[in-house]
Amino acid sequence: xxxxxxxxxxxxxxxxxxxxxxxxxxxxxxxxxxxxxxxxxxxxxxxxxxxxxxxxxxxxxxxxxxxxxxxxxxxxxxxxxxxxxxxxxxxxxxxxxxxxxxxxxxxxxxxxxxxxxxxxxxxxxxxxxxxxxxxxxxxxxxxxxxxxxxxxxxxxxxxxxxxxxxxxxxxxxxxxxxxxxxxxxxxxxxxxxxxxxxxxxxxxxxxxxxxxxxxxxxxxxxxxxxxxxxxxxxxxxxxxxxxxxxxxxxxxxx
Numbered sequence: 414x415x416x417x418x419x420x421x422x423x424x425x426x427x428x429x430x431x432x433x434x435x436x437x438x439x440x441x442x443x444x445x446x447x448x449x450x451x452x453x454x455x456x457x458x459x460x461x462x463x464x465x466x467x468x469x470x471x472x473x474x475x476x477x478x479x480x481x482x483x484x485x486x487x488x489x490x491x492x493x494x495x496x497x498x499x500x501x502x503x504x505x506x507x508x509x510x511x512x513x514x515x516x517x518x519x520x521x522x523x524x525x526x527x528x529x530x531x532x533x534x535x536x537x538x539x540x541x542x543x544x545x546x547x548x549x550x551x552x553x554x555x556x557x558x559x560x561x562x563x564x565x566x567x568x569x570x571x572x573x574x575x576x577x578x579x580x581x582x583x584x585x586x587x588x589x590x591x592x593x594x595x596x597x598x599x600x601x602x603x604x605x606x607x608x609x610x611x612x613x614x615x616x617x618x619x620x621x622x623x624x625x626x627x628x629x630x631x632x633x634x635x636x637x638x639x640x641x642x643x644x645x646x647x648x649x650x651x652x653x654x655x656x657x658x659x660x661x662x663x664x665x666x667x
Contacts, residue, residue, distance in 0.1 A: 414431065414434070414446075414451060416428060416451060416452065416455050417429040417625075417631070419481065419623045419624070419625060420621060420623055421486075423486065423487070423616075424485065424486055424487050424489065424490035424614075424615045424616055425483055425484065425485055425486060425490050425494070425614070425615060425621065426452060426456075426483070426484050426485075426486055427481065427482070427483045427484075427610070427621070427623040428448070428452065428481075428482055428483075428484070429479065429480065429481060429482070429625045429631065430448050430474055430479050430480060430481075430482045430607070431479050431630075431631035431632075431633075432477050432478060432479035432602050432631065432632060432633030432636075433476065433477055433479075433600070433602070433633060434446065434447065434448060434451075434476070434479075435447040435448065435476050436448050436449065436470065436473040436474055436476075436482070437449045437470050437473065438450060448482065448484075449468055449470055449484070452468050452484055453465060453466045453468045454466075456468065456486065466486075467485075467486065467487065467488065468484050468485070468486065469484060469485030469486070469487075469488065469490060469491025469494070469495075470484060471483065471484065471485055471491060471494040471495050471498060471503075472498060472503070472505070474607055475571070475603075475605075477600065477601065477602045477603060477633060478602075478603060478605045478606065478607065478633075479606055479607070479627065479631055479632055479633055480507070480508075480606040480607025480608060480625055480627070481607045481608060481609060481610050481623045481624065481625045482607065482610070483610050483612065483621075483623060485615070487615075489615060489616065490615040490616075492615075493615035493616075494612060494615060497612055497613060498568075501566075502612075502613065503610075503612050504564070504609075504610065504611040504612070504659045504663075505564065505565070505607065505609070505610050505611075506562055506563065506564050506607075506608050506609040506610075506654065506659070506662070507562070507563050507564070507565075507573055507605055507606060507607055507608055508552070508560065508561070508562055508563075508605070508606045508608045508626070508627060508647050509549075509560075509561050509562075509563050509573055509577060509584050509604060509605050509606075510555070510558055510559070510560050510561075510584060510585050510604035510635075510636075510639065510643070511558060511559050511560075511561060511577050511582035511583065511584055511585070511604075512557070512558055512559075512582055512583055512584070512585060512592065512593055513557065513558070513559060513581065513582045514554060514557060514558075514559060515551055515559040515561065515582060517551070518550070518551050519548070519549060519550045519551065519662070519665055520548070520549060520665065521546060521547070521548045521566075521665045522546075522547050522548075522549075522576055522580050523544065523545065523546050523547075524537045524542070524545050524575070524576050524579050525537060525538055525539045525540075525541075525542030525543065525544055525545065526538075526542045526543060526545040526569045526570070526571075526572065526575060526576075527541040527542035527543070528569075528570050534571070534575075534589060534590075535569065535570055535571050535572075535575045536575075537575075537579050543567070543569060544567065545565075545567050545569045545572055545575075545576060546565075546566040546567050547563055547564070547565055547566065547572060547573060547576045547577075548563070548564050548566060548662050548663065548665045549561040549562060549563040549564070549662075550562045550650075550662065552646050552647070552650045553646045555639065555640065555642065555643055555646075558585065559582065560643060560646055560647070561577075562608065562650055562654075562662075563577070564659070564662050564663065566663060571589075571590070573605060574587050574589070574590050574603055574605060575590055577590075578590035578591060578592065584603045584604045584605055585603070585604040585635055586601045586602055586603055586604055586634075586635040587601070587603035587604070587605075588601050589601075589603075592604075595635060595638055596634040596635055596638055597634075598634065600634075601635070602633030602634050602635045602636070603635065604635045604636060604639075606625075606626070606627040606632065606636065606647075607625070608624065608625065608626065608647060608651060608654075609622065609623065609624045609625075609651060609654050609659075610622070610623045611623075611655075611656060611659050620656060622654075622655060622656075624651045624654065626644055626647040626648050626651065627643070627644065627647065628644045
């Protein structure tokens with residue numbers, strides 16, 4: 414797999430994870446085919462390291478979700494990015510193609526998500542669930558579907574997929590949450606893509622903004638099945654995304 418690099422310096426590396434590739438090995442795939450291993454091999458070759466190169470995993474994407482990821486190249490980078498995750502200053506935005514025509518330009522939705530470990534699915538359960546807040550912008554409409562840019566203010570398992578479904582707008586091909594099947598084959602790729610990550614650099618007094626759009630074979634079958642207009646809409650939307658826009662979206666309340 415050719416590694417698509419968005420940014421790299423001494424402490425961090427930003428890449429595009431293809432849909433269908435694990436963030437970290439779980440033992441189900443041949444050795445070396447997860448992002449952690451792929452980046453480790455890239456760093457080992459680039460810097461001619463005799464042993465394993467350090468790669469710190471600070472966040473994950475579901476296997477069949479692709480897009481922007483950031484990894485640490487040093488223990489200091491890993492520690493400080495992890496601290497940002499805990500503090501809620503590690504900002505992530507996702508493109509999602511949802512069923513139906515969403516009329517509200519931007520909104521916040523709230524559910525109480527509880528993970529059913531046996532079925533590997535989350536449900537809305539006020540008694541057992543954790544408060545989960547999702548904010549989004551409507552990017553545009555494609556036929557009867559709506560492209561949104563969504564930010565999970567609280568980081569829960571399957572948060573965007575579940576909350577959009579519970580709001581009556583499941584993602585295309587997300588059959589786990591009753592989304593419409595739009596592609597063929599045994600594997601489904603929910604129409605979800607990590608579009609942007611904004612973090613404070615671990616060692617510099619500056620921010621790092623990483624962006625990517627769902628395009629080509631690395632995006633997965635569902636995004637590939639869409640018109641090129643969808644990629645163009647994502648690209649145009651990301652031109653305006655920066656620290657101010659993330660802050661605006663985080664401030665949305667119902």
